[in-house]
Amino acid sequence: MADSVHISILNRRSFILATLGAACSAQLFASSRAFADAGAVLPFERTAHFEEALQKFLTGVTPVEGLIAVDLPEIAENGNFVPITIVAESPMTDADHVRKIHILSSGNPVASVATFRLSPLNGTARVQSRMRLARSQDVIVLAEMSTGVLAIATMTVKVTIGGCQS
Template sequence: MRLRTKILILDRRSFLASAAAMAALMPLVGRSANGEPAKLERSKKFADAFAQVLRGVTPVEDKVTVDLPELAENGNFVPITVQVDSPMSEADHVKTIHLLSTANPHARVATFHLSPINAVARIQSRMRLAKTQDVIVLAELSTGQILMSTTLVKVTIGGCGD
């Protein structure tokens, strides 16, 4: 049995019309039926890891700058840079920076230990993300305070499986 395939060739006008239609529909992607942004699932592993890092402390969303792409074409290699605004003195410094993912098979992506000798609270790395999810950065300070930042990363090709 011989299969016949038909190749569709679009002219410039058809291509541009299709692209314009897709661009018009993009704001609707990732929205629920009532038009609100869709809530991403957070795994039980994430909830456990998050609670373990916080140890009852309420995090403050402040002083943490995260450089992470909004769209990761390949979840196997997602670059991340984190910087925490801290004097890095003996009395006031960042002790630990935790990277957590809300939907990876392992919620704790990485933990970085710092001290005043670092002079700047900044880390650069790369991470794997299984699918579209939030990346949570928690910075533990020597004062006991925990700073937090949340960044949504849309992944088009999964980086790690179950």
């Protein structure tokens, strides 16, 4: 009995060591690749139709950062289902509320992912959904306030397996 316990501990130790070794070399590989990427294209290349869509929102307005909290994974393993939570800071009163929240994708075949229309009835400007990401890219969230303020937030998501059909 004692022998078998001893052996299993040894096995576990060697297993852990082996795993650590593998993890380290994987990380080395990953970081060297990230370094190479940094030299090539960073931030991720944005599509022309995305730039066009973004410019439509930005003409004549200076967007404000820091009013929207976007919860997106840093690394999305499956680009077909990427959960997104958006919370815009707003009292949601008649005088000052979020009218629209837009999600724009900088690397999908279609830039406009969704538009949500809100009103003071919502009480809180918080929406949740699941989106497709064709590849690693920036996700831009815009919130149009009733006061005329345009809030913006930019998130970068690395995608392991792209939602290639998006």
